[in-house]
Amino acid sequence: MSADFSLNTKETTPASASGPRIPGSTLGRIGLGALVPLLVLVLWQSATSLGWVTSAQLPSPTSVYSAAVDLIGRGELGTHIGISTQRVLVGFAIGAVLGLGFGALVGLSRLADALLGPTIGAIRAVPSLAWVPLLILWMKIGEDSKITLIAIGAFFPVFTTVYLALRHVDKNLIEAGRAFGLKGIKLLTTIQLPAVVPAIFSGLRLALAQAWLFLVAAELIASSMGLGFLLTDSQNNGRIDRLILAIILLAVIGKATDALVGLAERWAVRRWA
Amino acid sequence: MTSTLDHPTFVAPTSVSSNALRVTFQGVGRSFGGREVLHDVDLEVTPGEVVAILGPSGCGKSTLLRSVSGLDQPSAGQVLIDGTAVNGLDTRCAVAFQEPRLLPWKSVTNNVSLGLPAGTDRTTGAARIAELLELVELDAYSDLRPREISGGMAQRVSLARALARRPGVLLLDEPFGALDALTRLKMQDLLLDIHSAYPTTVLLVTHDVDEALQLADRIVVLGRPDGATAATVTQLLTVPGSRPRNRNDESLGRMRSSLLASLGVDAHRH
Numbered sequence A: 001m002s003a004d005f006s007l008n009t010k011e012t013t014p015a016s017a018s019g020p021r022i023p024g025s026t027l028g029r030i031g032l033g034a035l036v037p038l039l040v041l042v043l044w045q046s047a048t049s050l051g052w053v054t055s056a057q058l059p060s061p062t063s064v065y066s067a068a069v070d071l072i073g074r075g076e077l078g079t080h081i082g083i084s085t086q087r088v089l090v091g092f093a094i095g096a097v098l099g100l101g102f103g104a105l106v107g108l109s110r111l112a113d114a115l116l117g118p119t120i121g122a123i124r125a126v127p128s129l130a131w132v133p134l135l136i137l138w139m140k141i142g143e144d145s146k147i148t149l150i151a152i153g154a155f156f157p158v159f160t161t162v163y164l165a166l167r168h169v170d171k172n173l174i175e176a177g178r179a180f181g182l183k184g185i186k187l188l189t190t191i192q193l194p195a196v197v198p199a200i201f202s203g204l205r206l207a208l209a210q211a212w213l214f215l216v217a218a219e220l221i222a223s224s225m226g227l228g229f230l231l232t233d234s235q236n237n238g239r240i241d242r243l244i245l246a247i248i249l250l251a252v253i254g255k256a257t258d259a260l261v262g263l264a265e266r267w268a269v270r271r272w273a
Numbered sequence B: 001m002t003s004t005l006d007h008p009t010f011v012a013p014t015s016v017s018s019n020a021l022r023v024t025f026q027g028v029g030r031s032f033g034g035r036e037v038l039h040d041v042d043l044e045v046t047p048g049e050v051v052a053i054l055g056p057s058g059c060g061k062s063t064l065l066r067s068v069s070g071l072d073q074p075s076a077g078q079v080l081i082d083g084t085a086v087n088g089l090d091t092r093c094a095v096a097f098q099e100p101r102l103l104p105w106k107s108v109t110n111n112v113s114l115g116l117p118a119g120t121d122r123t124t125g126a127a128r129i130a131e132l133l134e135l136v137e138l139d140a141y142s143d144l145r146p147r148e149i150s151g152g153m154a155q156r157v158s159l160a161r162a163l164a165r166r167p168g169v170l171l172l173d174e175p176f177g178a179l180d181a182l183t184r185l186k187m188q189d190l191l192l193d194i195h196s197a198y199p200t201t202v203l204l205v206t207h208d209v210d211e212a213l214q215l216a217d218r219i220v221v222l223g224r225p226d227g228a229t230a231a232t233v234t235q236l237l238t239v240p241g242s243r244p245r246n247r248n249d250e251s252l253g254r255m256r257s258s259l260l261a262s263l264g265v266d267a268h269r270h
Ligand SMILES: Nc1ncnc2c1ncn2[C@@H]1O[C@H](COP(=O)(O)OP(=O)(O)OP(=O)(O)O)[C@@H](O)[C@H]1O
Pocket: B032, B037, B055, B056, B057, B058, B059, B060, B061, B062, B063, B064, B207
């Protein structure tokens, strides 16, 4: 599962590769980025209206749209989106805070590394879905089990990036700090923490992508609300229009939250690196 | 060894400030995992003196300097600053490393302020930094980040950071090593200006014989005596004349040849 998140991070590096010039303005970039989705929409519309596919395989964009309107009218869509977003944010927050804490501890202290490093590594080696039965057994099919799973998913990217970044803070800078009389907390706040700020933000970004991934896993398996539930429910009822709606919503909301963290990340890199 | 090996009597500079400190090396030795690098280094540096340390690469110059700042502990002997043994990091020293080692997320000003002694009050600190930046000709660049300035400018920031400490002992480890020839000459003059404005004891590691002759009161050559594996002081020269010295002076030329010879370089080819 953990390989998937790399897809969402492509946007971090501004497209500076050689080749045709791309528009420098934000508006131009957005326009360019919207091109492919629009093309897909056109292709989709033609495929359905020209009868290349049956509506049982792929419903038309308009029927997906009316499915959305229908669900909004019943007040269900808002609930699904709301509960899913809430789960992601709460799980992400818990996982990120724990990841920061443990990453800092294990990254800074040789003792903590020797003590905790192997255990954390072993836990990370467990494929994430393997936790699901255990979590359900322990916490029942409530919010707790889902949020725990999402927190596990968000924990590791933050933990790993913070830990590795702290380990690789330029030894020369630390020595320079020590030479000018910094030690302990002062050394930490003056040199080590600022040096890893950009890494923390890229860790958070990966963690957010992981959180969405784990949300769907959790909701697919056991839930009565949320976008993941909308997926299974639509599959069981043969509502392919709703199924596609759920996928599109996941893409849009996931991308939107990622863009927000991406903004913070870019600010952090400019400020701290 | 053709040169003056006997310890000369050193005449202290006229304007020694009260905070220039004496540095004494007593039988300093350093081994790394059984491999002896430095052996029995004895040297007395008088307050306000500028001593250049020359020696082939890897002979232990940086290691010797680190033993003064307390970044490294000798495995034999001891270093005394102003009569007290260095034990752990010594805040009476300030270091300018071979690389600038600036914090990338801080402005030039804030990087320099890292050098201020703990407990310096705000206004004193700000005034001192402004003065130092002017001295190293960076007052127009005070708000820039390290990545926005050139290598030579970064080196000057690093020097200013060390000076902000008003150190009793200034340790410079090949501070101009990475600079082009022209900038290097400018920085040497700058260092002399600074030294006359704030006379402090300076230990300067360099691999540039001319730089040593231009800047130092005395030159220490570290080297491995025949058959030895560890380096020690093989020559101690007093540079004649007062600074700024004429780079073409004849006696300097002779000293230059002899130094180059002791470093294993044939002077006639240079
Ligand atoms: N932390 C260390 N651990 C092991 N060996 C070390 C360590 N620091 C220095 N040395 C060894 O000590 C010797 C002297 O190193 P040092 O850096 O003092 O040389 P140097 O004279 O400054 O050389 P250069 O002119 O190239 O800077 C080298 O052989 C080096 O391998």
